[in-house]
Amino acid sequence: xxxxxxxxxxxxxxxxxxxxxxxxxxxxxxxxxxxxxxxxxxxxxxxxxxxxxxxxxxxxxxxxxxxxxxxxxxxxxxxxxxxxxxxxxxxxxxxxxxxxxxxxxxxxxxxxxxx
Amino acid sequence: xxxxxxxxxxxxxxxxxxxxxxxxxxxxxxxxxxxxxxxxxxxxxxxxxxxxxxxxxxxxxxxxxxxxxxxxxxxxxxxxxxxxxxxxxxxxxxxxxxxxxxxxxxxxxxxxx
Numbered sequence: 438x439x440x441x442x443x444x445x446x447x448x449x450x451x452x453x454x455x456x457x458x459x460x461x462x463x464x465x466x467x468x469x470x471x472x473x474x475x476x477x478x479x480x481x482x483x484x485x486x487x488x489x490x491x492x493x494x495x496x497x498x499x500x501x502x503x504x505x506x507x508x509x510x511x512x513x514x515x516x517x518x519x520x521x522x523x524x525x526x527x528x529x530x531x532x533x534x535x536x537x538x539x540x541x542x543x544x545x546x547x548x549x550x551x552x
Numbered sequence: 553x554x555x556x557x558x559x560x561x562x563x564x565x566x567x568x569x570x571x572x573x574x575x576x577x578x579x580x581x582x583x584x585x586x587x588x589x590x591x592x593x594x595x596x597x598x599x600x601x602x603x604x605x606x607x608x609x610x611x612x613x614x615x616x617x618x619x620x621x622x623x624x625x626x627x628x629x630x631x632x633x634x635x636x637x638x639x640x641x642x643x644x645x646x647x648x649x650x651x652x653x654x655x656x657x658x659x660x661x662x663x664x665x
Contacts, residue, residue: 460613468651477657479642480595488653525594527654537602538583539610540644540654544594 441469441526441543449549456513458546460526461506466528469502469509470540474523483511483524516550524549555579556657563665564663571630573660575643581655582648584626587639589659601626601627601649608614633664 441462452457460469468487474478486493486502486509493500499512513520527540559574569584575584583602587595587610597610599618607618615637620625628647640661644654 444561451597455657477659477661479658480644480654481656482653485651485653493569536651537600537608538649538654539597540602541597542595544592 439552441528441541443524443526443546445546446544447547447549449551452514452517452550452552454550456516456520456547456548456550457525458511459516460509461542462509462526462528463507466504469500469508470527471498471500472525472527472542474525474545476522478501480525504531513548516548517550518550521548538550556643556645556655558641558660559641560658560660561658562661564665565630565633566665569633569635569664571633571662571664572602573630573641573643573662575626575628575644575645575657576624577655578624579645579655580623581645582623583646585627585644585646586611586616586628586656587642587644588612588637589642593622598628603630611638625661633662635664638662638664 441460444459466526470484470485474480486528497514502509523545527542556577585600586598598638601607602622643657644664646654
């Protein structure tokens, strides 16, 4: 079963615009992670935000976490054609076995950035 | 840099064949994972291993088995391939613990005919 669900499923924007995608999850978490996947490739880790953090930045990426609403958002500012990819949120799956590092991934948001 | 490699990028097998997918990581990670990815379903965990010879079922273990004889190598086995196992298979590794990122291999696109 999926813990995280991304919204929207697909997003099409022009270069220079901001892209925002959201992730909702169902149960308490230790942390939430965002990954990017270029077409036909493996996933690449972007950013991790812990449950006691509300906002985190990395370059053009900004992630927020609202544990009361069980939701997170990923903002990509000043998007580029190279940002075209699928973006996935992932949460640690089981609080009782948190030392094992299992993650549950959502279905992803497909982002297309046109020049 | 962490490197996770998978034995094949593309694989075509016939129904009923035994299929081996291999994954090797070079960063001494304790955890290794096998996922399958299908359109609209995201990544689903098949099996993971947190130590040599240790394994735990994921969400969809049916029809699969795994082997981890050495820390750096994690194999996924399809005992008798079926057409519904046509998918993208992704291997990942991580340090043990909840706050570590997973490092992914490039994936194996398996087609079963």
